[in-house]
Every structure is written in structure tokens, then in C-alpha cells.
Amino acid sequence: MAERVGILVVSYGAREVAMIDAFLRSTNYNVEVYVADKQRNPFNAKNAKAHVVIPDLNVEAICKFAEAHKDRIDFGIVGPEKPIIEGVRDLVEKRVGIPMICPTKEYAIEASKVQQRLLFQEAVPEVNPRFKIFRQEEFKTAEDARKTLYKWLDELGNMAVVKPDKPAAGKGVGVWGDHFTTREQLFEHFWENLRHGAVIVEEKIEGEESSFQAFCDGKHLVPLPETRDYKRAFDGDKGPNTGGMGSYKDAGEILPFMTAADRERELRIVNKIFDKWRASENNALRGIPFYVAFMHTGKESKILENNSRPGDPEIINILPVLKDDFVDVCFKILDGNLTRVEVEKAATVVTYKAPPSYGGYAEAFPELVEKTEINKPVDLTKAYELSKKYGERICVYPASMEIRNGETYALKSRAVCVVGISETIEDARNISLEGVKAIKGGALWHRTDIASKQHIEKSIRHMEALRKRK
Ligand code: AMP
Ligand code: GLY
Numbered sequence: 001m002a003e004r005v006g007i008l009v010v011s012y013g014a015r016e017v018a019m020i021d022a023f024l025r026s027t028n029y030n031v032e033v034y035v036a037d038k039q040r041n042p043f044n045a046k047n048a049k050a051h052v053v054i055p056d057l058n059v060e061a062i063c064k065f066a067e068a069h070k071d072r073i074d075f076g077i078v079g080p081e082k083p084i085i086e087g088v089r090d091l092v093e094k095r096v097g098i099p100m101i102c103p104t105k106e107y108a109i110e111a112s113k114v115q116q117r118l119l120f121q122e123a124v125p126e127v128n129p130r131f132k133i134f135r136q137e138e139f140k141t142a143e144d145a146r147k148t149l150y151k152w153l154d155e156l157g158n159m160a161v162v163k164p165d166k167p168a169a170g171k172g173v174g175v176w177g178d179h180f181t182t183r184e185q186l187f188e189h190f191w192e193n194l195r196h197g198a199v200i201v202e203e204k205i206e207g208e209e210s211s212f213q214a215f216c217d218g219k220h221l222v223p224l225p226e227t228r229d230y231k232r233a234f235d236g237d238k239g240p241n242t243g244g245m246g247s248y249k250d251a252g253e254i255l256p257f258m259t260a261a262d263r264e265r266e267l268r269i270v271n272k273i274f275d276k277w278r279a280s281e282n283n284a285l286r287g288i289p290f291y292v293a294f295m296h297t298g299k300e301s302k303i304l305e306n307n308s309r310p311g312d313p314e315i316i317n318i319l320p321v322l323k324d325d326f327v328d329v330c331f332k333i334l335d336g337n338l339t340r341v342e343v344e345k346a347a348t349v350v351t352y353k354a355p356p357s358y359g360g361y362a363e364a365f366p367e368l369v370e371k372t373e374i375n376k377p378v379d380l381t382k383a384y385e386l387s388k389k390y391g392e393r394i395c396v397y398p399a400s401m402e403i404r405n406g407e408t409y410a411l412k413s414r415a416v417c418v419v420g421i422s423e424t425i426e427d428a429r430n431i432s433l434e435g436v437k438a439i440k441g442g443a444l445w446h447r448t449d450i451a452s453k454q455h456i457e458k459s460i461r462h463m464e465a466l467r468k469r470k
Contacts, residue, residue, distance in 0.1 A: 002030040005327055008066055008076035011037045013399030014417045015312035016079040022319040022326035029327045034069050036062045039411055042403040059088045066096045075334055078102040081309050085111045099334050102287040103308045110308040114165045114198050123276035124269050127303040131202035136194045146187055156203050162190050165198040176204050207297040208257050208459045211314045212266050214290050217338040218283035221274050225253045225343055227314040233359030235449045242359045246351040246450030248425055249317035257459040265301050266294055298466030313350040320395050320419055321346045349428040349451045351436045352417040353444040355410045361445055373443035377407035382438035394431050395419040410442040425451050
């Protein structure tokens with residue numbers, strides 16, 4: 001009989017459902033999961049040995065849950081940034097003695113975009129766009145701040161991006177041409193953010209984005225295949241930034257618009273950052289401490305941000321096609337001897353569905369909202385039934401959903417995603433879309449152009465033009 005393993009999972013949404021699904025597919029171990037969850041997620045509630053709902057995922061409550069089950073838990077893994085930034089690993093390891101897979105509080109660099117830029121400046125300065133850091137205390141009046149800001153905008157020719165230091169502080173990231181088209185609007189965004197802490201104003205970079213992720217055991221960096229996230233809410237990359245409405249991965253390591261040289265450059269960059277920042281305490285950088293959002297410009301690759309956790313949805317493109325047993329991968333991370341992982345040669349496409357209140361959909365398209373369906377139960381049965389047709393080539397992962405009186409309801413964030421897996425992106429996309437369309441109720445909506453041929457060809461043409469320009 002396979003060895004029993006107990007795993008604590010700190011869960012936010014579909015990203016952690018994908019992790020738990022990967023654990024439950026383990027053939028080497030008989031896995032029990034203990035889930036500290038943001039909501040009563042239907043998949044987690046059904047599959048967990050013990051399940052607790054902690055809506056704000058506060059670290060004290062997570063620690064208490066770990067303590068209550070500590071005799072059955074071998075290790076823990078954390079998806080969402082908030083508990084990582086608040087030091088869940090330090091607390092659970094110290095108080096309960098369960099080893100945790102995520103960076104320590106000190107090494108959760110996602111906590112500060114300013115700290116990230118300064119680290120990159122030391123390790124690989126060429127990955128930073130031109131940037132300046134502003135703090136409110138530097139200015140006597142708003143007019144002072146405006147003058148200094150406009151001087152910087154003169155240097156950047158207005159092509160600027162405004163970024164609050166802390167994740168989800170103030171009005172978030174604002175991009176010239178997308179979120180503002182006048183200096184006054186940019187100033188307003190900047191000033192509102194400055195009330196919440198430091199703000200970076202940096203050069204707007206033109207290019208194509210990709211998400212780099214690597215597992216890390218503290219000593220080794222094990223890169224995963226590249227993925228492309230769709231951050232904007234609506235088709236054609238319109239609307240506000242979201243957590244990501246979907247993503248794709250090609251059959252190989254890179255994306256159709258990237259070259260092998262782009263990927264090699266990324267690896268050089270991330271390794272330099274890792275070398276600079278490798279913790280004195282060797283295992284502090286555990287989990288996925290380097291999720292790096294790259295912008296490829298043709299000749300260079302700039303970093304937009306670094307997260308200290310797996311991407312949502314990006315890790316959902318990888319886990320279903322991981323060839324290694326995910327439990328073994330985790331044990332190797334904990335032992336400090338993870339030197340490689342194997343991923344199937346398959347393309348994967350993730351499409352999310354979200355409620356009308358998410359991503360500004362109801363305001364942008366009021367006529368498209370099925371008003372009588374809002375807050376009604378969502379029926380996932382037909383989507384699950386597609387596994388009769390597609391077997392393991394389809395995964396349906398609930399995210400911001402809860403089970404209540406036997407019915408499934410969408411909450412406020414991205415509600416549910418469907419992963420399609422196949423040899424080509426096109427086929428994987430068709431499976432994902434068929435799954436998404438089979439989900440009924442709750443007035444949920446989705447982007448229809450995730451991984452579309454048109455969208456990918458546009459990226460390819462864009463990169464070709466950029467490479468020629470240099
Ligand atoms: P971030 O939270 O820093 O990843 O920013 C969110 C989104 O804003 C990114 O996915 C990009 O689309 C855009 N963005 C951020 N920084 C820049 C930049 N320097 N140049 C162009 N676009 C950017
Ligand atoms: N999809 C972007 C992120 O996980 O931050």
C-alpha cells in the first residue's frame with residue numbers, strides 16, 4: 001500500500017484546486033489534504049480530509065488549523081500572496097513545526113515593488129525600465145508633487161506607468177494610453193496612490209508579455225515552461241487589469257512569439273537575481289519565489305514584476321501536465337534536492353469565467369448581463385461530464401465559488417476555470433471553450449479570445465516588427 005501523506009494547503013481559488021488535484025493524482029502516495037480555504041470551495045470541501053473557511057486567510061487562524069491537525073500533516077504549501085507576505089511560513093514552522101513550501105516573510109519580495117526594482121538594479125540593472133520612486137513626505141504640497149512628476153514625464157515623453165509599492169494598495173497599476181491619456185489624469189492616479197505609500201513611476205515598455213515560473217528548493221532553480229496570461233478583462237485586451245482571465249502554454253518550453261534566445265536571456269536574468277539574493281539561510285526561497293512577468297522588446301527582456309508564489313492562472317497550465325508525482329516534487333523541494341522536473345509535451349489553455357461584478361463587466365456591457373441569473377446557482381455538471389469525452393484532457397476547477405445547501409454559487413472573484421490539454425494550442429483552446437460554455441447559471445461571463453489564433457498571430461507579428469526595428 002502506498003505511504004500516507006498529509007498536506008496542508010492554504011487555498012484562494014482554482015490555482016490551489018489544481019495543486020490539490022495534482023496531489024490526489026499521486027500514484028506513489030496516499031494523500032490526505034487539509035485545506036485552509038478562503039471560501040467553501042466545492043472541490044476542496046468534497047476532497048479535503050479537513051476543511052476550514054478563513055475568509056481573510058489570516059495567518060493566526062491558518063496556524064491554529066495546522067496545530068489542530070499537526071499529527072496528520074507532513075508539510076504545507078501556500079498559493080495566495082497575502083499569507084505569504086504576512087509570514088505564514090515563519091509562524092507555522094516556528095509554532096507548529098510543519099515545514100511550509102513558500103518563501104519566508106523576509107524573502108517574499110512580492111510585498112514591495114520598490115524593493116524589487118532596487119534588487120534588480122543591483123543584480124541585473126538592464127531589466128529595469130527607467131524608473132523613479134516617489135514618497136509623499138518629499139512634497140510640501142500637491143503642486144510641488146505635480147511639478148516634480150511632470151518634469152519626469154517630460155523625460156519619459158509621457159510614456160509612463162504608475163505603480164503603488166504595495167500589492168493592491170490604492171488604485172493599482174495605471175498605464176499611459178490605457179488608464180489615462182492626459183497628465184492630469186495620470187497625476188490624479190499617482191496622487192491617490194501616494195496617500196497609501198511609495199509610488200513608482202516608470203517608463204512604459206512596448207513588447208509582448210510572458211510569465212516565467214520556477215520551482216525552488218532554496219539551492220536550485222528549476223524553470224517551468226513559459227506561459228502567457230491575459231490580464232485585461234475584455235476581448236482584444238481592453239478594460240481594466242484583472243488577476244488574469246485565462247492563459248496558454250505551448251507544447252514546448254517557449255511561446256509562439258518567443259525565440260530560444262528570449263528564453264535563454266530570461267534564464268540568465270533570473271539566475272543572476274537568484275545568485276544575488278540567495279538567502280544566507282539556504283531554504284528561505286522555497287516554492288515559486290520567482291514568478292517573473294517579462295516584457296519582451298525584441299532585443300531585451302524587461303521585468304514588470306516579481307511575485308513570490310505560483311501564478312493564477314499560469315500554474316494551472318503546468319500542474320495538469322506535470323509528469324513527475326507532485327508529492328515527490330514537494331518532498332524534493334523540502335529536502336533541497338530538486339534539480340529537474342518533467343512536463344509533458346502538451347499545449348494547455350485555461351479560460352476563466354467570472355461574475356458580472358468582476359472586472360467591470362456589468363458597467364461595460366449592462367445589456368449582456370443575464371440579470372435574472374445573478375446570484376443564482378451555477379451548474380458545473382455538464383462541464384464535468386465532458387471528461388467522458390476528453391478523459392484527462394479537460395479539468396474543471398472551481399475558484400471563487402462556494403457550496404451552500406448542496407448548490408454551488410459564484411462569489412465575487414473569478415469563479416471557475418476550465419483547462420483544455422492537447423497537442424496544439426488550437427485544440428486545447430477548443431476543449432477549454434467547450435467546457436466553459438457547458439457551465440450554466442450565475443450570469444457568468446468569459447473572454448472569448450484567450451489563446452485564439454488571431455491573438456497569437458498578432459503577438460507574433462508584433463515581435464517580428466519589434467525585432468526588425470532594432
Ligand atoms: P504589474 O502588476 O506590475 O504586473 O502590472 C500589471 C500590468 O500592467 C502588466 O501586466 C502590464 O500589462 C502593465 N505594465 C506594468 N508595467 C509596465 C511597463 N513598465 N510597461 C508597460 N506595461 C506595463
Ligand atoms: N496571473 C498573474 C498573477 O498570478 O499574478
